[in-house]
Amino acid sequence: MKGVLKKEMLRTRVNPEQPALEVVNLTKHFEINGTAKSVLHKITFNAGVGEMICITGRSGCGKTTLLNILAGFLKPSAGTIMVNSEPVRKPGPDRCVVFQEDTLFPWLTVRENIAFGLKGRTKNKGYLSKEVDRFLSLVGLREFQHYLPREISGGMKQRVAIARVLILQPQVLLMDEPFASLDYHTRREMQDLLVTVWRELGQTIIFVTHDLDEAITLADRIVVMERGSGYIRQELAVPLPRPRKAEQTEYLFFRRKLYEFL
Amino acid sequence: MEQLKKGSRLHALLPWIIPGALVLAWVMVSYTELIPHYLLPNPLKIIKTGSAYVFDNTANSPYAGRFLSDARASLTRVFFGFFCATLFGLPLGILSGRLAVVNRLLNTFINGLRAVPGITWLPLAMVWFGIGIKTTVFLVALAAFFPIYLNAAAGARQINAQLLQAGAMMGVGRLRGSLSILLPGSMPHIMTGLRLGLGISWAYLVLGELTGVPNGLGAVIMDARMLGRGDMIIVGMVLIAIVGRMSDGLLVKVLRGCFKSARRMT
Numbered sequence: 194m195k196g197v198l199k200k201e202m203l204r205t206r207v208n209p210e211q212p213a214l215e216v217v218n219l220t221k222h223f224e225i226n227g228t229a230k231s232v233l234h235k236i237t238f239n240a241g242v243g244e245m246i247c248i249t250g251r252s253g254c255g256k257t258t259l260l261n262i263l264a265g266f267l268k269p270s271a272g273t274i275m276v277n278s279e280p281v282r283k284p285g286p287d288r289c290v291v292f293q294e295d296t297l298f299p300w301l302t303v304r305e306n307i308a309f310g311l312k313g314r315t316k317n318k319g320y321l322s323k324e325v326d327r328f329l330s331l332v333g334l335r336e337f338q339h340y341l342p343r344e345i346s347g348g349m350k351q352r353v354a355i356a357r358v359l360i361l362q363p364q365v366l367l368m369d370e371p372f373a374s375l376d377y378h379t380r381r382e383m384q385d386l387l388v389t390v391w392r393e394l395g396q397t398i399i400f401v402t403h404d405l406d407e408a409i410t411l412a413d414r415i416v417v418m419e420r421g422s423g424y425i426r427q428e429l430a431v432p433l434p435r436p437r438k439a440e441q442t443e444y445l446f447f448r449r450k451l452y453e454f455l
Numbered sequence: 456m457e458q459l460k461k462g463s464r465l466h467a468l469l470p471w472i473i474p475g476a477l478v479l480a481w482v483m484v485s486y487t488e489l490i491p492h493y494l495l496p497n498p499l500k501i502i503k504t505g506s507a508y509v510f511d512n513t514a515n516s517p518y519a520g521r522f523l524s525d526a527r528a529s530l531t532r533v534f535f536g537f538f539c540a541t542l543f544g545l546p547l548g549i550l551s552g553r554l555a556v557v558n559r560l561l562n563t564f565i566n567g568l569r570a571v572p573g574i575t576w577l578p579l580a581m582v583w584f585g586i587g588i589k590t591t592v593f594l595v596a597l598a599a600f601f602p603i604y605l606n607a608a609a610g611a612r613q614i615n616a617q618l619l620q621a622g623a624m625m626g627v628g629r630l631r632g633s634l635s636i637l638l639p640g641s642m643p644h645i646m647t648g649l650r651l652g653l654g655i656s657w658a659y660l661v662l663g664e665l666t667g668v669p670n671g672l673g674a675v676i677m678d679a680r681m682l683g684r685g686d687m688i689i690v691g692m693v694l695i696a697i698v699g700r701m702s703d704g705l706l707v708k709v710l711r712g713c714f715k716s717a718r719r720m721t
Contacts, residue, residue, distance in 0.1 A: 266620055286626035296617040300639045300716035309635075310625035341719055361625060 212275075213397040214240040214263070214365050219272035221258060221423075232258050233423040236272070238416055240365070243395045247408035250418030250426075251455060256401045259418075260369045263399065264290045276364050286310065289358030291371045295350050297342040297357075303349075304329065304338040307357045314361075328356040331390055348379040352386070359394060368400045372407070384410050388435055405455075409447050410437050417454045427454045496686040505690040508675075518675065518687055526698060528671040529660055532588055533702070536595025537656045541649065544600045548607025548648070549637060558608075565604065573598045573659060581666060591663025591671075598659040599652035606648025610641030639716030646710055646721055653706055657699040672698065 221233040232255045240246045248256050261267040263274060265284035274281040276288060284290075297306050308325045315321055329335045332352040337345055342353070351371055358366065372380045384407060391398060402408055408415045412431050419426040429451065433443055459466050478498065484490050485497040492500075504518070512520035551558040576597060577590075584590040614637060622636045638645075664673030672695050679687035710717040 264620075264624055266623075284620065284623035286624065288624065290621070290624045292617055292621070294617065296615070296621045298618065298621075298636065298639070300642070300719045305715075310627070313625075313627055313631055358625065 211242050212239040213242045213244070213277060214399065215273075215275040215278075216263070217273050217275075219259070219262065219269050219274065221255070221262060221267070221270050231423055233262070233269075236423070236425055238425065238428065240397050240399060242397055245391060245398045245400065245411055245413045246416060247400045247402055247412035247414075248416045248418065249402055249405065249408045249451075249455075251420045252403060254418040254420045255423040256403075256418055257369055258423075260290075260367050260399065260401050263365075264288055264367050286361045287364045289361055289363035289366055291351070291354045291358060291366065291368045293370045293373055295342065295347070295354075297350055297353055299342050302339050302341055303334055303345065303353050306342070306353050307360060310357060310361045324360055328360045331359070331393070332356045332386065346379075348375050348383060351375065351383060355387070355390070359390065359396070362394075362396075364397060366396045366398045368398060370402055371400075373402070373404070380407070385436065387411065392435075405448060405451050406439060409433075409444060409451065410439075415451065417451065420455075429454070493683055493685055496689065501686045501689050504684075504686040505693070508687070508690055509694075517682070518679070518684075521670075521675070522694065525670050525672050525675055526694075528668075529664070529673065529695075530698070530702075532591045532663065532671065533595060533653075533656045533660050535588075536592045536659070537599050537653055539592070539596035540599035540603055540652055540656070544603030544648070544652070545607050545645065548604040549611040549633070549641065551604075552608035552611025552641070553637065565601075569601050574662060577662060577666070580663075586667050588668075590666060591660060591668070594659045594663045595656045599656045602651035602655060603648040606644045606651065607641065610644025610648075611637060613644070614640040639714065639720075642714060642716035643721050646707070646717055649706060649710070650703055653703060654699065657695060657702075661695065 216236055216238050219233055219236040220231070222229040222231045224230075236259060238246070248259065250256050258267065262269050263281070265281055265288065279287075281288065298309065301309065304325060307328055308321060311321055311324060326335075329338050332355060334349060334352055334356070337349060342350055345353075354371070372383045375383060387398075388411065400408075400411055402411075409431060415429045415431060416425055417427040417429065418424070429447070431447055433441070433447070437444055439445075439448075459469075481495070482498055485492065485495060504516075507516055507519045509522040510520070547557070547561065551561050573594065576594060580590045580593050584593060618636055618640055619632065622632045627636065660671070661673035661676070664671040665677045667677075668674050672691055676688050676691035676695075679685075679691065707717075711721075712718075
């Protein structure tokens with residue numbers, strides 16, 4: 194284990210000491226028929242710069258609500274969120290989201306979808322075009338750049354969804370079960386792709402998933418949420434080298450441990 | 456539905472059986488004079504009148520060669536009426552589909568207005584605007600407004616909220632969000648509304664032109680009625696149908712030419 198840890202330290206821009214995202218005492222309740230139902234209860238955690246955090250828990254534990262609040266789509270009832278020490282108030286390109294469902298613009302081609310966000314920021318067409326090319330290649334979609342979303346597969350759509358936000362170089366990337374509706378093999382492919390891209394760009398990633406294997410495959414740290422009460426049950430560091438294989442003893446160790454928490 | 460083999464002779468023939476039979480019956484009735492000519496004119500006569508109306512410029516008959524100037528007059532009226540309807544209907548519809556305040560403000564009023572049959576505006580319009588282009592444009596605009604407004608509202612209301620969230624998280628502001636997400640996202644509905652609006656424009660054009668304006672396709676029909684020219688009435692009806700159908704095709708072409716969303720989503 195020691196050797197493993199060392200190698201992991203070498204890898205990079207990961208700097209858990211310097212928080213990219215700080216969540217403090219985040220609480221959310223919804224009014225349902227006049228009674229307040231607590232969904233999140235005093236959630237507190239940090240994500241260091243370049244860290245990949247997986248948030249997991251059984252359905253109904255509030256993980257999607259948490260992500261929506263981080264994104265700024267929902268207002269918290271109490272608590273604070275800071276990105277690079279700036280409080281979060283509304284959605285913005287410092288916290289880009291990859292949604293679970295297909296939310297590409299159906300009237301734009303793959304290329305135009307990827308260009309969409311950056312187009313609003315730069316007038317320099319040469320730069321825009323070069324950046325779009327770079328991110329098309331990064332997610333392996335150059336041949337498909339002129340296709341419309343309805344003409345490509347679910348996996349490809351999620352590649353576009355990832356590229357269109359990475360091009361904006363967000364501080365934090367929020368991913369809401371982005372691979373949940375893909376088949377097994379595509380999902381594995383996408384996980385590998387995500388790790389590759391993440392290592393190249395060094396984004397901080399908050400990845401919500403209900404799939405334990407996905408969490409162990411991806412995460413530096415796993416945050417386990419308790420079902421029904423909306424608080425954090427456990428945090429678990431996963432200091433394994435990548436790529437991770439499900440047959441490794443250490444992997445199985447983490448799997449068993451995580452299973453106990455849920 | 457039981458399937459029909461495509462490409463078969465029956466498949467090609469089927470749609471023409473009823474119209475063909477009707478024309479045949481018409482020809483027979485008219486040659487046997489079962490129904491007098493002034494009620495149902497001879498089809499050949501209609502073709503002759505029609506071709507004289509469209510192509511002849513020798514002024515051999517009262518209607519010879521008038522088609523172009525009539526069509527131009529009618530198209531102008533339809534265009535202005537439809538344009539006004541779009542100018543108000545589209546933005547108001549989109550606003551009311553997105554903003555509860557606007558919806559609450561407008562809905563009762565517009566639905567109340569919609570309950571008034573369009574035709575009943577005619578007398579008031581004549582009092583206000585007199586006889587001429589203004590009355591017709593007013594009627595056309597009023598009638599075309601409702602389908603354009605309602606469909607734009609429906610389009611804006613049903614847009615996938617996550618598309619707007621996606622825009623917001625990519626840092627897209629209100630104005631750009633409206634123009635490059637909301638508008639294209641509602642395009643299929645908007646297009647339906649515009650096409651319905653244009654269709655209704657032609658109906659109200661005829662209504663407006665029945666009031667005694669000297670030119671226009673609707674005016675010709677009314678004029679022909681007074682002169683007892685059944686053949687000319689039918690020519691006018693057919694031409695309005697053709698011009699209306701062509702304007703619809705043109706509208707679709709223009710929208711597809713101007714908007715990616717119209718090209719790719721409809």
